[in-house]
Amino acid sequence: MKNPTVVSKSLRVQQWREFWFYFSASKTAVAGLIFLIGVVLMALFADVISPHEPAEQYRQFAKVPPAWKDGGQIQFLLGTDYAGRDMWSRIIHGSRLSLLAGCVVVVLSLSIGVLLGLVAGYRGGWLDSLIMRVMDTIMAVPGLLMALVFVAILGPGLLNAMVAIAITYTPSFVRLTRASTLTELNRDYVTASKMAGARPMRLMFISILPNCMAPLIVQGTLSFSTAILDTAALGFLGMGAQAPMPEWGTLIAENRDLMLSAPWTVTFPGIAILLAVLAINLVGDGLRDALDPKLKRS
C-alpha cells in the first residue's frame, strides 16, 4: 500500500501539470507570465537594479535624452526629467507602487466582494436586494468618475486612491460570487452538508466558496491590470500618488509640460504601464482558458 500523503502529493503535482498543460498551450500567456515575473523581480530588487536613487536630482543633467540619442549619457539610460532625476531608476521604483496598487485593490475588492456576494446569494430576500441594488448603483457611475468622487471625499494620496478604486471594482466580484453561489446552493452536496447540521458560516466558506473560485481568480487577474491602469490615471490627474513618488501615472503627470521638448520623460512611463497591463491581461486570458472546464479539450 502506498503512503496516503505521497499519493496526495503526487496528486497535487498531477493537478499542476494539467493546469500547466492548458496554460502553456497559449504562447502569449506564457510570454505574459515571463514578463510579469520580470516586473515582480524588478520591484523586489529595485534597490539593487536601479543605477540611481529615484529621488536624487542631478541638477546639471536636467532633461538629458536617452543614452542612444545625441547628447545622451550612458549613466542615464532612459534620460532624465526636468529636475535631473534618472527616468530608468524612477520607472523601476514605480513598478513597486504599481504592483502594490494592483495587489491592494484586488485583495480589498475581492475579499469584500466575495463576502457580500456569498451573503447575498446564500441569504437571499431583502438582504440580497439591498446588497445588489447598492452594487448596481456603484456600477451605474463610470468607474474612474466614481473613484474621483471617493478621492475627493477622502483626500488625494496613493492609499486613498487604492481604496477608491477597490470600491468601484467590488460590484463585479459581488455579482460573480452571487451568481456562482446561487448555482452551487442547489447542489446536493450543499444539502448533504446541511443535513449533517452544517451552519451557514460553514456552508458558505467551506462548502460553497471553494467551488466558486475559478471565475474569481480570472476576474481578480484582470482587475489587477485595470487597477494599475486606474491608479496611473488617478496619479496623472493629481488625485493618486503625490509628486515625489515615482508612480508611473504621476511620472507622466509631472512631466506633462515637457511632452514636446523632452518626449522620453512621458513615453517611457507610458510604455511601462502598457507592457505591465498587457502582460497581466495575457496571463489572465491564459488562466481563463486553463481554468474554465467548458473550454477544456479532452
Add this chain to the structure above:
Amino acid sequence: MIQPIVKARDLQKHYPVKSGFLKPSQNLRALAGVSFDLYAGQTLAVVGESGCGKSTLARLLAMIEEPTSGRLSIDGVDLTEVNNKSLSKGLRQKVQMVFQDPFGSLNPRHKIGDILQEPLVINTGLNASERRQKALEMMSLVGLREEHFQRYPHMFSGGQRQRIAIARALILKPKVVVLDEPVSALDVSIQAQVINLLIELQQELSLAYVFISHDLSVVRHIADEVLVMYLGRPVEHSSKEVLFSNPQHPYTQALLSATPQVATQRDRQRIKLKGEMPSPIDPPSGCVFNPRCQYANQDCLTTPPVMELYNESRVACWALKQRRIGDEKLAN
C-alpha cells in the same frame, strides 16, 4: 408493541407558484396527504412516475423542508412540536439521506476523507485521529480501500461515489436512511452491487429505509412494503408480495404492466395509460386519476376516494369500493 421509527400522518406540502403580475399566487400541491408507519429494519419503497411527489416526500422525511400540514414523528418525537434549535439537532442525526446523482452529492473540492469526516466535525467532539479512524472504518464497511481517503470525488466511478455517499449517510449512525433513487444514475451491473450493499448494511445495522424509486424491478428486490403514489397522493399501499402478485388499483396495474420483463410465459395484457399526468396546481376533482382511468364513473369525478383495505392492500379507489373491478379480478 414495537414503536414505528417513522410515523407520518396526512403529510402535505404546498408550494406557492406565481402565476403572473398582480395575479394571486397559486398553490402547487406537491404532496397532498401521505400516511405510513416505518419500523426498524424495514424498507418502504415509494414508487410513481416523475412529478408524483416522491422526492418531496424524501425531502420532508429528511427534514430539509417542513411539511405544510400533517404530523411527522421520528423515533417517537413529533417533529411538528419540536422547537427548531434544541432537539432537531439530535433528530437530524437519526435521519440521513443518499441522493440520486452521485456526481452532484459529493463536494468536488473536498477529499473523500474530509467529506466523510464533516458530519463528525459538526456533531461530535472527536479529535482528528478518532475521526479518521471512524471514517476509515466506514469506508471499509462500504467496500472502499484505505488509500481512497486522500482522493477527490472526480477520481471515482459512479458506483464508488454512491458508496461514499452511503458511508457519509451512515457515519452518524442514523436510524432511518432516505434513499432518493440511489441507483437510477448507475449502470445496471453496478446497481445490483449497490443494492446488495444496502441490504447487507440494513441487516447489520437494523436500519429503516425509505427507498424512493421509479424502477419496479429494483423495488421488487429491496422493499418490504410499497407505497404507490400518483399526483402527490398515495393510491395503493401494501406488502411487496401482495403488490406484485395482486395489484389492486388501476394505476398500480398499469405501472406493473409497463415493467419490462424477459421472456414472459404468457401474453400479458399491457395496460396503456392515455394522456399526461395532470398539473398539481389544478388537479382534477374527485379521484385525481380519473382522466386516465378506464373505470372512471360519476363518483370518481366528484368525490376523492379514501384509503381502504381490499385483498390485503390499502387502496384508494371508487371502482374497487363499488366492486366494479375487484370482482372481475376475483373471477379470473
